[in-house]
Amino acid sequence: MVEDKRDLLIKTAVKLFTENGFDNTSTASITKKAKVATGTLFHYFKNKKELISEAYLETKREFFAEIKKNLSENDSTENTIKKIFTDSILWGISNPEKIKFLLQFSASPYISSVARKKIEDDEAYFIEFLKNGIKEKLVKNLPIDYILNSCFNQIVSTVNYLVLTKSKDRRLIERMVLSMMDFIKN
Amino acid sequence: MVEDKRDLLIKTAVKLFTENGFDNTSTASITKKAKVATGTLFHYFKNKKELISEAYLETKREFFAEIKKNLSENDSTENTIKKIFTDSILWGISNPEKIKFLLQFSASPYISSVARKKIEDDEAYFIEFLKNGIKEKLVKNLPIDYILNSCFNQIVSTVNYLVLTKSKDRRLIERMVLSMMDFIKN
Amino acid sequence: MVEDKRDLLIKTAVKLFTENGFDNTSTASITKKAKVATGTLFHYFKNKKELISEAYLETKREFFAEIKKNLSENDSTENTIKKIFTDSILWGISNPEKIKFLLQFSASPYISSVARKKIEDDEAYFIEFLKNGIKEKLVKNLPIDYILNSCFNQIVSTVNYLVLTKSKDRRLIERMVLSMMDFIKN
Amino acid sequence: MVEDKRDLLIKTAVKLFTENGFDNTSTASITKKAKVATGTLFHYFKNKKELISEAYLETKREFFAEIKKNLSENDSTENTIKKIFTDSILWGISNPEKIKFLLQFSASPYISSVARKKIEDDEAYFIEFLKNGIKEKLVKNLPIDYILNSCFNQIVSTVNYLVLTKSKDRRLIERMVLSMMDFIKN
DNA sequence: CATGAATGAGGCTTCATTCAT
DNA sequence: TATGAATGAAGCCTCATTCAT
Numbered sequence: 001m002v003e004d005k006r007d008l009l010i011k012t013a014v015k016l017f018t019e020n021g022f023d024n025t026s027t028a029s030i031t032k033k034a035k036v037a038t039g040t041l042f043h044y045f046k047n048k049k050e051l052i053s054e055a056y057l058e059t060k061r062e063f064f065a066e067i068k069k070n071l072s073e074n075d076s077t078e079n080t081i082k083k084i085f086t087d088s089i090l091w092g093i094s095n096p097e098k099i100k101f102l103l104q105f106s107a108s109p110y111i112s113s114v115a116r117k118k119i120e121d122d123e124a125y126f127i128e129f130l131k132n133g134i135k136e137k138l139v140k141n142l143p144i145d146y147i148l149n150s151c152f153n154q155i156v157s158t159v160n161y162l163v164l165t166k167s168k169d170r171r172l173i174e175r176m177v178l179s180m181m182d183f184i185k186n
Numbered sequence: 187m188v189e190d191k192r193d194l195l196i197k198t199a200v201k202l203f204t205e206n207g208f209d210n211t212s213t214a215s216i217t218k219k220a221k222v223a224t225g226t227l228f229h230y231f232k233n234k235k236e237l238i239s240e241a242y243l244e245t246k247r248e249f250f251a252e253i254k255k256n257l258s259e260n261d262s263t264e265n266t267i268k269k270i271f272t273d274s275i276l277w278g279i280s281n282p283e284k285i286k287f288l289l290q291f292s293a294s295p296y297i298s299s300v301a302r303k304k305i306e307d308d309e310a311y312f313i314e315f316l317k318n319g320i321k322e323k324l325v326k327n328l329p330i331d332y333i334l335n336s337c338f339n340q341i342v343s344t345v346n347y348l349v350l351t352k353s354k355d356r357r358l359i360e361r362m363v364l365s366m367m368d369f370i371k372n
Numbered sequence: 373m374v375e376d377k378r379d380l381l382i383k384t385a386v387k388l389f390t391e392n393g394f395d396n397t398s399t400a401s402i403t404k405k406a407k408v409a410t411g412t413l414f415h416y417f418k419n420k421k422e423l424i425s426e427a428y429l430e431t432k433r434e435f436f437a438e439i440k441k442n443l444s445e446n447d448s449t450e451n452t453i454k455k456i457f458t459d460s461i462l463w464g465i466s467n468p469e470k471i472k473f474l475l476q477f478s479a480s481p482y483i484s485s486v487a488r489k490k491i492e493d494d495e496a497y498f499i500e501f502l503k504n505g506i507k508e509k510l511v512k513n514l515p516i517d518y519i520l521n522s523c524f525n526q527i528v529s530t531v532n533y534l535v536l537t538k539s540k541d542r543r544l545i546e547r548m549v550l551s552m553m554d555f556i557k558n
Numbered sequence: 559m560v561e562d563k564r565d566l567l568i569k570t571a572v573k574l575f576t577e578n579g580f581d582n583t584s585t586a587s588i589t590k591k592a593k594v595a596t597g598t599l600f601h602y603f604k605n606k607k608e609l610i611s612e613a614y615l616e617t618k619r620e621f622f623a624e625i626k627k628n629l630s631e632n633d634s635t636e637n638t639i640k641k642i643f644t645d646s647i648l649w650g651i652s653n654p655e656k657i658k659f660l661l662q663f664s665a666s667p668y669i670s671s672v673a674r675k676k677i678e679d680d681e682a683y684f685i686e687f688l689k690n691g692i693k694e695k696l697v698k699n700l701p702i703d704y705i706l707n708s709c710f711n712q713i714v715s716t717v718n719y720l721v722l723t724k725s726k727d728r729r730l731i732e733r734m735v736l737s738m739m740d741f742i743k744n
Numbered sequence: 745c746a747t748g749a750a751t752g753a754g755g756c757t758t759c760a761t762t763c764a765t
Numbered sequence: 766t767a768t769g770a771a772t773g774a775a776g777c778c779t780c781a782t783t784c785a786t
Contacts, residue, residue: 005767021295023209026759037768039762048760107293109207140365142358146347153343154369157336161329172328179326183340183369191749212776223751228778377770393667395581398755409772414757479665481579512737514730515719522715526741529708533701544700551698555712555741563745584780595747597783606781 006044008034010055018097022052022108049110056105059098066091068125077138080129081184085155085177092159093168103156123148133184140186147184154180192230194220196241204283208238208294235296242291245284252277254311263324266315267370271341271363278345279354289342309334319370326372333370340366378416380406382427390469394424394480421482428477431470438463440497449510452501453556457527457549464531465540475528495520505556512558519556526552564602566592568613576655580610580666607668614663617656624649626683635696638687639742643713643735650717651726661714681706691742698744705742712738 012034016025027048031038045051067087071080092099105111130147133139139147158176162168198220202211213234217224231237253273257266278285291297316333319325325333344362348354384406388397399420403410417423439459443452464471477483502519505511511519530548534540570592574583585606589596603609625645629638650657663669688705691697697705716734720726 019295021209023207024295027761028759031769038760038770039768040766042761043766104293107290109205109210140361142361142365143347143351146343146362149347150340150343153339154336157332157339161332161335165329175326175328176332179328179369182371183365185368213778214776224753224777225751225779226749229749229751234777391667393581395579396667399757400755410756410774411758411772412770415770415772420756476665479662481577481582512733514733514737515723518715518719518734521719522712525711525715526708529711530704533704533707537701547698547700548704551700551741554743555737557740585782586780589748596749596781597747598745600782601745 005034005036005040009036009041009044009051010058013051013055014059014101015097017052017055018100018104021104022110027051052105052110056102056110059102063088063091063098063102064123064126077129077133077136078181078185081133081139081181082177084126085151085180086173088155089158089162089173089177092155093162096159096163099156099159103153103160106152137186139184142184151180151184154183191220191222191226195222195227195230195237196244199237199241200245200287201283203238203241204286204290207290208296213237238291238296242288242296245288249274249277249284249288250309250312263315263319263322264367264371267319267325267367268363270312271337271366272359274341275344275348275359275363278341279348282345282349285342285345289339289346292338323372325370328370337366337370340369377406377408377412381408381413381416381423382430385423385427386431386473387469389424389427390472390476393476394482399423424477424482428474428482431474435460435463435467435470435474436495436498449501449505449508450553450557453505453511453553454549456498457523457552458545460527461530461534461545461549464527465534468531468535471528471531475525475532478524509558511556514556523552523556526555563592563594563598567594567599567602567609568616571609571613572617572659573655575610575613576658576662579662580668585609610663610668614660614668617660621646621649621656621660622681622684635687635691635694636739636743639691639697639739640735642684643709643738644731646713647716647720647731647735650713651720654717654721657714657717661711661718664710695744697742700742709738709742712741 009030013025013030016030016033019025027041028038030051031041041051045054067084070087071083075083126148127144130139130144134141134144158173158180162173195216199211199216202216202219205211213227214224216237217227227237231240253270256273257269261269312334313330316325316330320327320330344366348359381402385397385402388402388405391397399413400410402423403413413423417426439456442459443455447455498520499516502511502516506513506516530552534545567588571583571588574588574591577583585599586596588609589599599609603612625642628645629641633641684706685702688697688702692699692702716731716738720731
């Protein structure tokens with residue numbers, strides 16, 4: 001299976017970044033693990049910063065795409081919200097490094113280097129969805145940005161806990177999802 | 187008032203760490219800003235890692251102490267919870283670097299190097315409090331660790347939002363606190 | 373003839389080490405004198421310790437190879453021994469830094485970091501030779517390791533003296549060699 | 559038992575120097591092990607170099623004194639030589655760090671910093687003794703300096719071997735001493 | 745005499761990045 | 766495109782030495 005080297009590098013980078021942090025992961029260690037030459041990395045990314053940002057955007061895109069995929073337009077707003085939370089947690093459990101990476105990035109000073117525009121494009125769908133929820137009085141009237149961020153952090157906290165305790169208890173996950181829903185529901 | 191150099195170093199470090207991140211803050215820049223010799227830092231801390239951990243523990247301790255200070259034993263559990271959230275947010279608004287620092291640390295790989303024991307000692311009071319809340323059926327029956335962490339992350343998200351938007355709207359804060367209470371209340 | 377940078381670094385290091393000692397020779401001074409970048413040294417050697425050890429092994433290998441080269445299988449044991457001592461001294465006189473370096477290393481705590489195995493491989497030939505000498509009752513029945521080491525130290529002492537006094541008197545050298553032979557001969 | 563702090567420092571230094579080398583032994587580690595303050599070392603020695611030299615001279619003095627002590631003026635030259643070698647080895651076995659330290663020092667660049675005069679004063683007795691031996695045709699007619707140094711190195715080699723192999727076999731020692739005598743005897 | 749906090753120069757090493765092949 | 770040797774700035778940390786107490 002010939003893999004695109006760019007993808008390979010991003011995948012490898014995400015793994016190493018979550019294990020050791022951005023600055024304790026050298027570009028050399030990434031290329032070594034990906035079994036390409038040191039110089040190759042710089043053919044695909046202008047510099048390390050760009051690799052980090054691209055890895056972030058790619059991962060976030062993947063995350064949003066995955067969640068969006070299973071949503072049905074016909075579902076009720078409440079059910080959709082529940083589905084979003086549940087799917088997010090399940091995705092996180094299957095991709096613990098990726099979700100840890102997303103958290104680490106958004107808490108780091110690198111966040112400021114990512115073009116705002118791009119983030120919003122990705123999130124547009126969910127923003128629209130939340131706006132409707134507020135209009136319908138189903139969602140608390142709080143700033144959209146605030147809700148999005150808080151929810152994301154809660155998802156990460158939840159995944160972190162589940163991964164750390166190696167729990168896959170569906171009943172527990174259900175209760176956690178309900179808590180999160182209480183947080184945003186009117 | 188001659189300030190203890192150790193304290194001075196921690197204070198300076200916290201400031202620089204939140205501005206630039208752990209790894210983009212050189213030990214030299216810390217000592218320079220604190221106006222002590224480079225070697226002095228290593229007189230008080232075995233290495234940079236220890237400085238980071240100590241700064242984290244110190245800051246967390248300060249945060250918990252501040253919140254505990256104003257709690258009254260006679261208050262109802264519900265009121266106490268509300269007070270904790272509100273005071274936390276207010277402390278965060280007054281100490282934005284410190285709370286950002288706490289977030290950055292807990293999202294970083296450095297977190298693993300801190301003795302769990304110590305963290306728990308600091309949090310013992312709040313753990314006890316939550317346990318009682320659960321017993322009284324006022325707090326959702328979720329794992330204590332999970333609740334603590336989630337709440338902390340929510341507080342940080344909230345402070346972050348308020349600081350970023352420079353909002354000090356007490357009504358908004360009130361509503362945010364109520365959201366958080368919905369999250370943990372049964 | 374473009375010289376291999378690894379060789380160049382070892383050669384330069386040996387020179388500086390003998391002049392100033394291991395610890396008063398900075399890696400920077402080595403790279404500077406060798407006219408390569410500081411990082412280049414660490415491209416070829418994991419760290420300074422490895423450079424020191426490699427320089428030692430390389431030099432010892434060179435020494436043994438040089439001595440072995442001129443020995444003839446047909447010569448009597450006694451003549452061979454004499455040849456070994458004489459050639460060793462002559463090599464030492466032509467390579468005073470190298471022999472001083474070997475002495476300095478074997479007297480230093482770095483010696484313990486060199487794989488014993490490697491040393492013995494190099495010396496295998498001479499060990500075999502000495503064993504035969506003992507069997508033939510021409511060499512005193514003393515531990516091989518002991519003889520080898522003592523002889524090496526005597527050679528170094530001798531070279532040191534000759535270099536220090538700038539003497540190249542073949543008659544004196546002849547007498548010194550005879551002394552050394554008395555030491556090991558039965 | 560109140561010990562002179564100067565002596566204590568020298569004793570501690572010799573131990574640490576032989577274990578780790580001069581440059582990997584910090585003055586701080588010496589004072590720490592000797593349980594005195596860092597500054598105290600610099601009351602007794604102008605600087606580290608002086609400590610090293612003093613430690614060397616002291617140790618050499620002690621060595622010579624010990625050997626001289628048991629010599630009898632009435633003994634034959636041959637017997638005296640034998641006694642010197644034997645006693646030296648025995649002293650070395652009882653003081654392995656000290657003899658290793660002497661070797662390490664004489665192979666290091668620090669040797670040049672010691673006043674020649676002082677060394678010769680210490681050795682005067684043995685030089686005189688050797689001169690007589692040569693005159694009596696009992697000792698080979700080789701440069702005195704050369705003989706002294708070679709013998710010292712042989713003693714060190716011998717002690718090293720005996721300490722390393724943990725051998726205290728008096729018969730082996732006897733044979734080693736005879737070898738050394740063959741070296742210098744006419 | 746003794747202490748040990750404080751100093752700051754300098755050493756070892758890492759690492760993002762370049763470039764000739 | 767791909768390679769990896771080479772670069773050199775910069776970071777962490779050590780350590781001999783000083784000095785106020």
